[in-house]
Amino acid sequence: MAKQVKVGLVQMSCEKDVEVNMQKTVERIREAAQKGAQIVCLQELFRSLYFCDVEDYENFKLAEPIPGPTTDAFEKLAAELGVVIVASLFEQRAQGLYHNTTAVIDADGTYMGKYRKMHIPDDPGYYEKFYFTPGDLGYRIFETKFGKLGVLICWDQWYPEAARITSLMGADILVFPTAIGWADTQTEETNQDQYNAWQTIQRGHAVANGVHVVAINRTGVEGPMKFWGGSFVANPHGKLLFQASHDQEEVQVITIDIAQSDYYRTHWPFLRDRRIDSYDPILKRFID
Numbered sequence: 001m002a003k004q005v006k007v008g009l010v011q012m013s014c015e016k017d018v019e020v021n022m023q024k025t026v027e028r029i030r031e032a033a034q035k036g037a038q039i040v041c042l043q044e045l046f047r048s049l050y051f052c053d054v055e056d057y058e059n060f061k062l063a064e065p066i067p068g069p070t071t072d073a074f075e076k077l078a079a080e081l082g083v084v085i086v087a088s089l090f091e092q093r094a095q096g097l098y099h100n101t102t103a104v105i106d107a108d109g110t111y112m113g114k115y116r117k118m119h120i121p122d123d124p125g126y127y128e129k130f131y132f133t134p135g136d137l138g139y140r141i142f143e144t145k146f147g148k149l150g151v152l153i154c155w156d157q158w159y160p161e162a163a164r165i166t167s168l169m170g171a172d173i174l175v176f177p178t179a180i181g182w183a184d185t186q187t188e189e190t191n192q193d194q195y196n197a198w199q200t201i202q203r204g205h206a207v208a209n210g211v212h213v214v215a216i217n218r219t220g221v222e223g224p225m226k227f228w229g230g231s232f233v234a235n236p237h238g239k240l241l242f243q244a245s246h247d248q249e250e251v252q253v254i255t256i257d258i259a260q261s262d263y264y265r266t267h268w269p270f271l272r273d274r275r276i277d278s279y280d281p282i283l284k285r286f287i288d
Contacts, residue, residue, distance in 0.1 A: 003257060003258050006256075007039045011250045012024065014220065021046060025046050037083055039149070040085050042177060043088065043178060043218040044177040045090060052125075064091070082107050083107055086149065087105070088101070091114070093133075099133055100154075102117075116135030117153040119155045120155065125225055150167065151175050152175070153177055157198070157202050164209060173211060173258060176215040179218050181227035207237060210268065212258065217230055219244075220249075230246050
């Protein structure tokens with residue numbers, strides 16, 4: 001039995017003025033809703049430039065409590081439009097304690113809760129360990145009006161354990177707000193290899209878990225980084241239902257059938273054949 005859900009992806013560039021970014025995002029959410037979206041997914045840290053490219057104490061001023069001003073505004077907007085909003089924010093939990101967090105607002109304006117990013121990178125241009133404490137809420141799903149959403153954030157997307165656990169909790173859709181791009185010193189071949197790896201592993205999560213995957217990346221040039229866009233939706237076979245351009249802002253609405261998970265899981269019964277009795281070694285850092 002089909003259960004059609006229309007998912008909106010907002011891929012956009014950002015600028016220094018957070019109020020401009022917020023207003024632009026609201027306009028894009030409205031556009032997605034006008035196109036029929038029932039769930040609207042935003043990119044990682046959409047309110048500002050991607051500030052983790054440097055270690056700067058001034059950037060902590062960008063953080064806010066969750067719930068807080070942005071979730072308050074989105075609660076009103078979600079209720080007005082009748083859409084679910086998945087919003088990635090810089091959370092100030094307490095003085096000196098910050099998280100990379102995604103809040104979920106249901107279609108009636110109810111704040112459903114938040115997920116705190118579990119895997120925190122520390123690479124050139126991505127100094128997130130300077131800013132973010134690893135998540136301590138565990139993996140989560142959110143039972144919204146239009147389906148059970150499992151939310152993971154950017155660096156989480158490289159870890160099959162995160163996708164598997166979230167799927168086992170009952171997620172209909174895995175949503176990955178993302179901020180990832182190319183350094184301006186790289187070759188085109190390296191750029192393509194990196195993008196393909198990023199997309200491939202997430203499509204693999206869709207296949208291995210029998211769920212749809214929605215990845216929303218930012219676009220635009222910020223300092224030495226060109227965010228590669230390429231937001232996409234994959235079905236439980238890993239088939240691309242949509243892929244955005246690398247360098248254009250886009251608002252797209254994709255219809256997916258979340259009831260397909262039963263079909264794919266029945267015909268490719270990976271969950272049935274899991275040998276959970278043999279997986280204890282996964283809890284070790286490395287097996288010498």
